[in-house]
Amino acid sequence: MSDAYTPKPEHKFTFGLWTTANPGRDPFGEPTRPALDPVENIRKMAEIGAYGFNFHDNDLIPFGSSAKERDRIVKDAKKVMKDTGIVCSMATTNLFGHPVFKDGAFTSNDTRVRAYAIQKTMHAIDLGVEMGAKIYVFWGGREGAEVDLAKDPVESMKRMREAMNFLTHYVKDQGYDLKFALEAKPNEPRGDIYLATTGNMLAFIETLDHKEMVGVNPEYAHETMAGLNFSHHVAQAIECGKLFHVDLNGQKMGRFDQDLRFGSEDLKGNLLLVRLLENRSYTGPRHFDAHAYRTEDSDGVWDFARGCMRTYLILKEKARQIDDDVEIRALLKEIRNDDEQYQSLIEAHDADGFEKLKRAKLNPDELAKRPLRYERLDQLLQEIILGVRG
Ligand code: GCO
Ligand code: MN
Ligand code: MN
Numbered sequence: 001m002s003d004a005y006t007p008k009p010e011h012k013f014t015f016g017l018w019t020t021a022n023p024g025r026d027p028f029g030e031p032t033r034p035a036l037d038p039v040e041n042i043r044k045m046a047e048i049g050a051y052g053f054n055f056h057d058n059d060l061i062p063f064g065s066s067a068k069e070r071d072r073i074v075k076d077a078k079k080v081m082k083d084t085g086i087v088c089s090m091a092t093t094n095l096f097g098h099p100v101f102k103d104g105a106f107t108s109n110d111t112r113v114r115a116y117a118i119q120k121t122m123h124a125i126d127l128g129v130e131m132g133a134k135i136y137v138f139w140g141g142r143e144g145a146e147v148d149l150a151k152d153p154v155e156s157m158k159r160m161r162e163a164m165n166f167l168t169h170y171v172k173d174q175g176y177d178l179k180f181a182l183e184a185k186p187n188e189p190r191g192d193i194y195l196a197t198t199g200n201m202l203a204f205i206e207t208l209d210h211k212e213m214v215g216v217n218p219e220y221a222h223e224t225m226a227g228l229n230f231s232h233h234v235a236q237a238i239e240c241g242k243l244f245h246v247d248l249n250g251q252k253m254g255r256f257d258q259d260l261r262f263g264s265e266d267l268k269g270n271l272l273l274v275r276l277l278e279n280r281s282y283t284g285p286r287h288f289d290a291h292a293y294r295t296e297d298s299d300g301v302w303d304f305a306r307g308c309m310r311t312y313l314i315l316k317e318k319a320r321q322i323d324d325d326v327e328i329r330a331l332l333k334e335i336r337n338d339d340e341q342y343q344s345l346i347e348a349h350d351a352d353g354f355e356k357l358k359r360a361k362l363n364p365d366e367l368a369k370r371p372l373r374y375e376r377l378d379q380l381l382q383e384i385i386l387g388v389r390g
Helices: 038-047 067-084 111-133 153-174 200-207 221-225 230-241 267-279 298-324 327-337 340-347 351-359 363-366 375-387
Strands: 013-014 052-056 088-091 136-137 180-181 214-216 244-247 286-288
Touching: 013 298, 038 052, 038 067, 052 111, 067 088, 067 111, 067 363, 088 221, 111 153, 111 351, 153 180, 153 200, 153 363, 180 200, 200 214, 200 230, 221 230, 221 244, 221 298, 230 267, 267 375, 286 298, 298 327
Parallel strands: 013 052, 013 286, 052 088, 088 136, 136 180, 180 214, 244 286
Antiparallel strands: none
């Protein structure tokens, strides 16, 4: 069945190899699905209309593989890419799975572990570039602590900067066309993870040697777990010109890291998120970092993947409906109450402007009388979501 919500490569939907290959393991239970071969995984993603795939080094090349084995897998993956047209849009490093990273990678207290983490990332960057990735994500899942006394949090920031600086210099030295995107998360698997929000990452980036090649990869679940408004973080990243990548999924506030199908929680929030990405001309991949419920079998995984893309396209259509709605447009105009005279005073940073604004006759009691019709506005939005408007 093909309809207006059928995903196509032009929609730029991508999945991590780890998402559709997730076997349904959780901290309390064993896998409920068999392992999925990475090359088969890529072929299937192409078949359902994805634009690209992403991978951690070890999603594609198992830890400890020989050089011969590595080359064989790369060759097979490249063949699928050639046959189907699917691209590798992002690559990243697994710096959390092996016990060597039990107390962090770039922020480990052991210099040799930090050096090993950087070395592993150099190899993974080489592999990512070989596969065609243009974006390299850094998610510091183990860069945190449970025992704050053991690891100096100020020192940890410095170590993080040292690693990022080293790796940006490496990329430049190799002449790679690659940008970095830093992904924040407040907790899980560590009790507390450093640089917990996208806002923290944006501030950290400004301290780097090559800040122009570093942006962010915000994830819906991560800000939501912390009880924050995800769209506001994405908006700040857009405004800074730093939204290089985005991880979309579903998550309830205040829960464990759920990684649910995109749009399965908070339809209103997700509709406004899609509207933000579309209206602000975000051109990067729409990456789904989620996985199927543990109750699905291997086939159900693809229902999950199709669902993520389909919901995005439906929300995109609803976003257009909001912007085309005459009553909503009129309400938004009325709510804004633009005033050119005062706007130019706010923008004028000179003595004349300071003086004029100081003396301006602005009566707060009068200003406070203006009603803001948010009830009507939000109800119209609800009715669009519920499918009963126009
Ligand atoms: C998580 C993270 C990861 C990262 C991935 C790419 O909560 O586990 O979202 O899935 O996105 O490691 O760096
Ligand atoms: Mn996540
Ligand atoms: Mn993620």
